[in-house]
Amino acid sequence: MPKHDLTSRHFQRKISEFCEVRIAPITSKRVLENVRPYLISLIIYRKQPQILNGRLDWTAIGEACGIEGEMTAELRKQLRPALDAIVRWLKAAPIADDVPPAKLSAHPSKIEPVKKTAAASSTRKPQRGPAPKQISPFPDPLFEATDDPESFQDALTYHMRRFGDSYWQLYRAVVRLTETFDSKTLLSWIQGERVPRSVASFDILRRIEMRYRLSEGYFKAKLPHQTRSLYGHDLGDISPAERRRISLHLPDDFSSLPFTKREEILDWVRRVIISGSTEYRRYQAAASKQRYAIRFPGVTYGGSSLSPRTLASATNANQHMVEELDDPDLLSGVVYAPPRLAMEMADLIRFKTSTLTAIGLQRNGVWGEETASQKIEHLGLMFGALAASPSGIVKGRGVPLSQLSFGLLVFPGIWDWYLQWREQRRGFYTKWEEDMLMVAQALTRAEVGWIRQHPELLKNVRPIEGLIAPEEIEFATRDWNGACDAFHRHAANRSKEIQRVMRVHRDPFEPIMCILEADSPLAEYRKITDEILKRMPDEDRYPRPAAEAVRSFLLLRLGLHLGLRQKNLRQLRVCPRGYFPTSERRLEDMKCGELRWSDRDGGWEVLIPSVAFKNASSSFFGQKPFRLVLPDLLDLYKYLEAYIDKHRGVLLGRAKDPGTFFVKTVKTTSLDAAYDSTKFYEAWRTVIQRYGIYNPYTGRGAIKGLLPHGPHNLRDILATHILKQTGSYEQASYAIQDTPDVVQQHYGRFLPQDKAALAAKILNQVWEAA
Helix, strand or coil: CCHHHHHHHHHHHHHHHHHHHHHHHHCCHHHHHHHHHHHHHHHHCCCCCCEECCEECHHHHHHHHCCHHHCCHHHHHHHHHHHHHHHHHCCCCCCECCCCCCCCCCCHHHHHHHHHHHHHHHCCCCCCCCCCCCCCCCCCCCCCCCCCCCCHHHHHHHHHHHCCCCHHHHHHHHCCCCCCCCHHHHHHHHCCCCCCCEHHHHHHHHHHHHHCCCCCCCCHHHCCCCCCCCECCCCCCCCHHHHHHHHCCCCCCHHHCCHHHHHHHHHHHHHHHHCCCCHHHHHHHHHCCCCCCEECCCCCCCCCCCCHHHHHHHHHHHHCCCHHHHCHHHCCCCEECCHHHHHHHHHHHHHHHCCCCCCCCCCCCCCCHHHHHHHHHHHHHHHHHHHCCCCCCCCCCCCCHHHCCHHHHHCHHHHHHHHHHHHHHHCCCCHHHHHHHHHHHHHHCCCCCCCCCCHHHHHHCCCECCCECHHHHHHHHHCHHHHHHHHHHHHHHHHHHHHHHCCCCCCCCHHHHHHHCCCCHHHHHCHHHHHHHHCCCCCCCCHHHHHHHHHHHHHHHHHHHHCCCHHHHHCCEECCCCCCCCCHHHHHHHCCCEEEEECCCCEEEEEECHHHCCCCCCCCCCCCCEEEECCCCCCHHHHHHHHHHHHHHHHHCCCCCCCECCCCCCCCCCCCCCCCHHHHHHHHHHHHHHHHECCCCCCCCCECCCCCCCCCHHHHHHHHHHHHHHCCHHHHHHHCCCCHHHHHHHHCCCCHHHHHHHHHHHHHHHHHHC
């Protein structure tokens, strides 16, 4: 910052303090609030006070302050030291003292002439000083613009000096008489105390730009917080929560647009940015409003095991449930599982996730934390559909809660109803139904199936009209293994039938299709990081928004360099430079990686043990950890170190440090600073909405045609980029820590035209050389 600006601001504070001490005690608050801006404006514009015949022109000063009738002798006496100090600061010639009033003599003979003189002078018209300056809508500049200040405050004051405007003259020129815009708001911009935030303030900025013949958006481009949304848009009866989501994506002149145009913009923002315009997103948005799942709040990864005695006690507890819960009309939303069903789920999770199985039980394979959470959710949806009311919007089966049990899952009628119910809701079968049948087969498989090894589950099963006949229960009671074998064959046949007709509902490539179709998908996606840096807030003035922007930048940069799944990126820990890193064995126990400084390589490295990955047994790892030194390209290390040293602490506030690299913005209602899978997905999606999607109505955003998406799509982009550059599935698999077969089936979008173009590039070299 220039030295003279520092001096100016320091002197402004001194004058403001002088007014509080010397002016405030002798006058009204209104006079004080008029005098103080006048004195400060003399400092800002480096102007002398009004002078007439070498002395202060108190009449003109009173008019400039707007206190013509209140300029008392006492006020002039107290103002004089401040004005003299300003003149000295300006290094101007000193001003002569005021003419002292004539003292009256005690002699009677001299009193009469004085009275006559006063009477005679009172008949004259008082001196009012120079006439107020005429306000010109487009004044001529006093000098040519040779400088372009970077900050908003400096740019505004520079152009006001250039056109000879005081803050009061500018206010009179740009604010209409019918408007309620406060003159002190304009003064706060000039003093650097505030910046424009509302729609009305931006309208005033546009008028100032027109007055000074500046390009449209000149002052807006110099604001310290480019991503901040305006308040004051005319959005009708839209709820406050939706206003917060939408206002960021509206143009500044939204309120002045015709009604049809405003409706068009709102529809586009809701359809493209907020929800995403894919068919699956529309289905998901509608389905999410119909809540019917059964929750298992006490069942977590690694839950406790259940003995047959525990199952029996849970059965007894279930029989004493309140009868009202069996009323299907009460089951219109998400409900908690009854005690018996919750205990059965806990036993299943214990069986599939524990290190060692209980004595007498066998299993084939184990579930990780993410898989266990997914199965709990999917089975909860199935039981919820069975319990939901047939007359409600969900159109469930209406099975009483007290009859729900895992013993129901060995009867083909239950599964056929559930599969057809899902097909009617969606309109077709998908891989989701096939996966559920695979779970059913695994639970009833000979020797290792959990349901097969718990025949006591049948005690809780009651006939259900149209789904389970009494004869089926009797047969299962006589021959439990035979019933499980029959259902296992039925589930296998149904799975084959669904494979033949199932369709893809959620195309994972659809939101990022415009990127995958580019010649260099990685370079196209990198534009989002450039957009974040371009709109980075001033970290001194807005520390928290600046910290959030740096976090958004690193979220994408680390994702592009590492190609990790959401879980591994979310749980990545951090060891600041100069601290001792976590041992590899400790990281294996925690099943997460760490970002730390490597003295050997002179750079930041990421170390993740293989057991932390979903595909830990993949040939890619060979039971060895993943290790990668991040490249110091395009200021990556600069922002990494700034985030670790400063910005991460700003986001944490006073909350407990979870140790992860990425942390949430801690608010008063936050319970934990660490991300869970849902919040991390929302954070990524918010970055794409704010910086990634090009908005034709505001001109902001990096990529046209992009839609909201989550962090998993990054793996598709990396794999497709390498395929387009090399044609090698093996090299593409290296970028996302997987195998060539998995890349070919799930990640890479390598179309025939891409293959032909890659081959033609090599063949054409012969013709180019000829």
